[in-house]
Amino acid sequence: MRKCIILLLSAVLLCVGVMTAYAADVNQDNPTGSVDVTMNAKLPDPVYTVQIPAQVDFGTQVIAKASAPASKEFTISVSDMADFNGKMLHITVTGSGPEGAFQLVNATNTAQVVPMKLLSGGNEILPGEAITAMAESASTENVLGALQVDAKDIPGEGNYQGTVTFQFTLK
Numbered sequence: 001m002r003k004c005i006i007l008l009l010s011a012v013l014l015c016v017g018v019m020t021a022y023a024a025d026v027n028q029d030n031p032t033g034s035v036d037v038t039m040n041a042k043l044p045d046p047v048y049t050v051q052i053p054a055q056v057d058f059g060t061q062v063i064a065k066a067s068a069p070a071s072k073e074f075t076i077s078v079s080d081m082a083d084f085n086g087k088m089l090h091i092t093v094t095g096s097g098p099e100g101a102f103q104l105v106n107a108t109n110t111a112q113v114v115p116m117k118l119l120s121g122g123n124e125i126l127p128g129e130a131i132t133a134m135a136e137s138a139s140t141e142n143v144l145g146a147l148q149v150d151a152k153d154i155p156g157e158g159n160y161q162g163t164v165t166f167q168f169t170l171k
Helices: 002-017
Strands: 047-051 069-082 089-095 103-106 113-115 117-120 123-125 130-134 141-150 164-170
Touching: 047 164, 069 089, 113 141, 117 130, 130 141
Parallel strands: none
Antiparallel strands: 047 069, 069 141, 089 130, 089 164, 103 113, 117 123, 117 141
């Protein structure tokens, strides 16, 4: 019996809790009524398509005693841009070395490291810096860059590998 009363009271409380709140009654004594209207709004999500190179290959470099820089150019393409809402798309870069340094490491002797430079528009881009910032555009925007190593900085023979990471941020 006690369980039945508890169940009945629970059902009553549940029904009371889900009742719709009504405004004041409208009748001959109160001929007007009002209703609150609400809405949430948000800006559309920004969209863009980016193409970055799958790989940059310096090929075989001959170790040199004197400075002998070798550069490999690459292109970043940004298209289908929409809904930036006045923000700029910043493209920052980091390498796989300590503190994001641009470097290549010998696969069989990790103590052997070749520093790299990242260049854009003739200027060196340091790790964590923006290679560019662009506004929303209806056309495809291309960013040209180059990676550069110097043959005099190669400490020994081997296969060297590294990574350059591009990060895209709207701000």
